Amino acid sequence: xxxxxxxxxxxxxxxxxxxxxxxxxxxxxxxxxxxxxxxxxxxxxxxxxxxxxxxxxxxxxxxxxxxxxxxxxxxxxxxxxxxxxxxxxxxxxxxxxxxxxxxxxxxxxxxxxxxxxxxxxxxxxxxxxxxxxxxxxxxxxxxxxxxxxxxxxxxxxxxxxxxxxxxxxxxxxxxxxxxxxxxxxxxxxxxxxxxxxxxxxxxxxxxxxxxxxxxxxxxxxxxxxxxxxxxxxxxxxxxxxxxxxxxxxxxxxxxxxxxxxxxxxxxxxxxxxxxxxxxxxxxxxxxxxxxxxxxxxxxxxxxxxxxxxxxxxxxxxxxxxxxxxxxxxxxxxxxxxxxxxxxxxxxxxxxxxxxxxxxxxxxxxxxxxxxxxxxxxxxxxxxxxxxxxxxxxxxxxxxxxxxxxxxxxxxxxxxxxxxxxxxxxxxxxxxxxxxxxxxxxxxxxxxxxxxxxxxxxxxxxxxxxxxxxxxxxxxxxxxxxxxxxx
Ligand code: SF4
Numbered sequence: 001x002x003x004x005x006x007x008x009x010x011x012x013x014x015x016x017x018x019x020x021x022x023x024x025x026x027x028x029x030x031x032x033x034x035x036x037x038x039x040x041x042x043x044x045x046x047x048x049x050x051x052x053x054x055x056x057x058x059x060x061x062x063x064x065x066x067x068x069x070x071x072x073x074x075x076x077x078x079x080x081x082x083x084x085x086x087x088x089x090x091x092x093x094x095x096x097x098x099x100x101x102x103x104x105x106x107x108x109x110x111x112x113x114x115x116x117x118x119x120x121x122x123x124x125x126x127x128x129x130x131x132x133x134x135x136x137x138x139x140x141x142x143x144x145x146x147x148x149x150x151x152x153x154x155x156x157x158x159x160x161x162x163x164x165x166x167x168x169x170x171x172x173x174x175x176x177x178x179x180x181x182x183x184x185x186x187x188x189x190x191x192x193x194x195x196x197x198x199x200x201x202x203x204x205x206x207x208x209x210x211x212x213x214x215x216x217x218x219x220x221x222x223x224x225x226x227x228x229x230x231x232x233x234x235x236x237x238x239x240x241x242x243x244x245x246x247x248x249x250x251x252x253x254x255x256x257x258x259x260x261x262x263x264x265x266x267x268x269x270x271x272x273x274x275x276x277x278x279x280x281x282x283x284x285x286x287x288x289x290x291x292x293x294x295x296x297x298x299x300x301x302x303x304x305x306x307x308x309x310x311x312x313x314x315x316x317x318x319x320x321x322x323x324x325x326x327x328x329x330x331x332x333x334x335x336x337x338x339x340x341x342x343x344x345x346x347x348x349x350x351x352x353x354x355x356x357x358x359x360x361x362x363x364x365x366x367x368x369x370x371x372x373x374x375x376x377x378x379x380x381x382x383x384x385x386x387x388x389x390x391x392x393x394x395x396x397x398x399x400x401x402x403x404x405x406x407x408x409x410x411x412x413x414x415x416x417x418x419x420x421x422x423x424x425x426x427x428x429x430x431x432x433x434x435x436x437x438x439x440x441x442x443x444x445x446x447x448x449x450x451x452x453x454x455x456x457x458x459x460x461x462x463x464x465x466x467x468x469x470x471x472x473x474x475x476x477x478x479x480x481x482x483x484x485x486x
Pocket of ligand 1: 011014015016043044045046047048049155411
């Protein structure tokens with residue numbers, strides 16, 4: 001077998017950085033930079049550079065029925081039997097956007113046959129708004145950041161630096177000062193008027209399964225009130241493409257609500273497409289406990305992940321880099337793979353036909369995708385007013401002597417990938433107060449146990465501890481902990 005080169009995009013976040021994946025005769029993978037990619041001009045962040053590990057052969061999904069390996073046909077048949085016997089009112093489908101538009105469209109067809117919709121893990125009512133393009137970042141006069149671009153969406157840093165060079169002022173809203181920001185303001189939503197936004201301003205925030213949707217809506221309302229542009233970054237390669245289905249946005253619920261519905265017994269059968277709630281939820285163990293309440297779990301995936309281990313059926317598709325298909329990045333730009341793999345669409349077609357729907361081809365799905373993109377462009381030129389009260393935006397109470405351990409979501413965390421950044425961030429006051437020694441560690445304690453971590457000093461407010469890695473002592477994106485030196 002000769003070497004094969006695939007033109008693809010990085011699955012690490014919604015920016016959609018272009019790159020080449022090389023597969024040599026022994027199946028070993030390496031990456032090549034794609035200088036012609038308009039999104040990233042060949043540059044990749046640490047996550048993109050580690051894609052050969054992410055896509056390593058041992059991480060590929062395999063077909064399974066009740067934990068035993070099976071051929072694809074057997075796995076699809078088993079899934080058909082489950083879906084035919086399940087009570088249709090208690091079936092849910094989930095895809096957060098880790099695959100092509102064409103697979104997403106095929107999944108929508110399956111949902112329609114089952115008389116339901118595809119959940120995307122985000123309650124997106126009111127949030128499907130026109131996006132600023134990444135180039136617009138460079139031309140904005142005032143940029144307000146509700147994200148940490150270095151950690152969360154690294155490839156927009158170069159756009160922000162270009163904006164600064166063009167004279168933009170940059171404000172970071174939050175507790176962590178950013179090197180590239182002119183100022184950092186720790187503002188509550190009710191004080192966002194102090195940001196002094198106008199039509200030449202740009203707000204950059206993000207939306208993901210664990211976002212505070214009330215905060216996202218309040219930012220949208222702020223943008224509408226001040227005529228500022230808004231860019232919601234998204235964490236998955238095709239998060240934006242999940243909006244193509246035409247499904248009723250108002251019926252979409254957040255991932256936490258979906259798991260609650262499973263807990264309550266309202267959902268008995270879950271079908272997921274390249275989405276793993278165990279990886280996505282801040283508390284892995286709680287997500288496992290919820291999923292155990294299901295009668296049936298069907299996973300259609302290119303990747304093996306914690307959820308594939310206890311699914312009733314796993315239907316494996318090819319790795320994303322080798323799929324035929326398109327993606328929409330965070331700015332709505334259409335990007336395309338050079339691969340020819342259609343196993344994911346074909347499996348969904350067989351599933352759909354098996355439960356009484358129509359079979360379809362990849363080309364038919366591609367046609368529907370392109371049509372939906374055109375329709376979406378027209379829809380997106382109409383801005384809907386989104387009114388929201390800031391009362392629902394929460395901020396936790398921290399008891400005296402305790403600390404708030406907060407997750408700083410990033411591509412490594414979303415996919416539970418190994419990361420060298422194995423430390424927590426504390427401020428200098430905390431280090432002094434706890435008597436921590438340089439090169440030493442800090443012992444974090446919560447009601448879930450304790451954990452020793454290395455630490456780094458960062459200019460944070462008192463009482464805050466940040467982590468870019470999921471920690472077993474954490475319950476969620478925000479956990480109250482006590483700390484002592486070790
Ligand atoms: S910025 Fe996002 S898309 Fe680009 S290389 Fe990093 S993780 Fe991948």
